[in-house]
Amino acid sequence: MAEAETIAPPEEQPEIELPERRLLLFEIGGSLFACDMAAVREIIPFQRITRLPGAPPAVCGLINLRGTIVTVLDLGIRVGKKPCNREGGLILLVPYGDKLVGVGVDEVRDLHSVRVGEVDQEGSLAAFDARIILGLAEVEGDLAVILDINQVVRDILGKGGES
Numbered sequence: 001m002a003e004a005e006t007i008a009p010p011e012e013q014p015e016i017e018l019p020e021r022r023l024l025l026f027e028i029g030g031s032l033f034a035c036d037m038a039a040v041r042e043i044i045p046f047q048r049i050t051r052l053p054g055a056p057p058a059v060c061g062l063i064n065l066r067g068t069i070v071t072v073l074d075l076g077i078r079v080g081k082k083p084c085n086r087e088g089g090l091i092l093l094v095p096y097g098d099k100l101v102g103v104g105v106d107e108v109r110d111l112h113s114v115r116v117g118e119v120d121q122e123g124s125l126a127a128f129d130a131r132i133i134l135g136l137a138e139v140e141g142d143l144a145v146i147l148d149i150n151q152v153v154r155d156i157l158g159k160g161g162e163s
Contacts (some may be wrong), residue, residue, distance in 0.1 A: 023137065025109040025144060026092070029081025032109070035092075035149040041100060042093040043108055046086050058156045060086065060104055065093075072102035073156050078132075079147075086090045094149055101153050112139050131155060 023034040049061040049072055060072040072091055076084040084104035091102040114137045132155060134146040 002065070020049050020113045020115055023114055023139075023144070023146065024092070025112055025139060026090075026105040027078045027107045027109060028079060028084060028105055032106075032113070032139070032144045033075075033079070034137065034139070034144040036146075037111060039094060039149045040092045043097055044091050044093065044102075046089045046104065049086065056156065060084075060102075063091075063102065065100070065102075068100070070100050070102050071155065072104055074104050075147075075152065076104070076106070078152055078156060079129075079145075087154055092149070094153055095160045096150075096153050096157065101157065103149060103153065114139070129155075136143060 009137050023041055024037045025034050027033070043075055044065070047065075048060060048065045051061040052059060056062070058077045063070050063072055063152040070093070070163050076082055085106040086104065089104055089106050090107075090108050091104055093100045093102055095101075096117050132148050132152050134148050137144050137146055
């Protein structure tokens with residue numbers, strides 16, 4: 001007679017923790033955008049900008065940041081919105097090679113953590129340039145477009161205008 005085999009109850013599988021992305025949320029032209037916080041070195045208020053004759057429209061100009069000349073880009077123009085608020089807006093300082101480049105935005109909202117699996121990389125991104133978009137994320141009921149801020153900088157400065 002065969003012995004009865006005891007079947008152990010299935011063990012509960014521990015829920016796998018997905019890594020999180022720390023996103024910096026900001027507004028441009030009334031729309032919510034985000035980028036990886038690790039890509040931003042510092043956030044400063046807009047300052048007096050010296051315009052560069054012949055520079056592309058997405059290049060605001062130059063600022064003097066603690067004795068260093070920094071090129072400032074207009075993210076609003078790059079993403080097809082109105083130009084960023086140069087009176088009350090902010091500048092995200094982003095490393096570019098061994099320099100810093102400023103990226104102008106209207107307003108910085110908050111830091112937000114999003115699980116990697118919660119980023120929609122397939123959604124309705126047709127309205128945007130796929131080279132600079134990493135995906136979409138729902139943040140407190142709003143949809144944020146996650147930008148590859150480093151690619152935005154390379155994209156603008158690669159077409160001329162690097163200082």
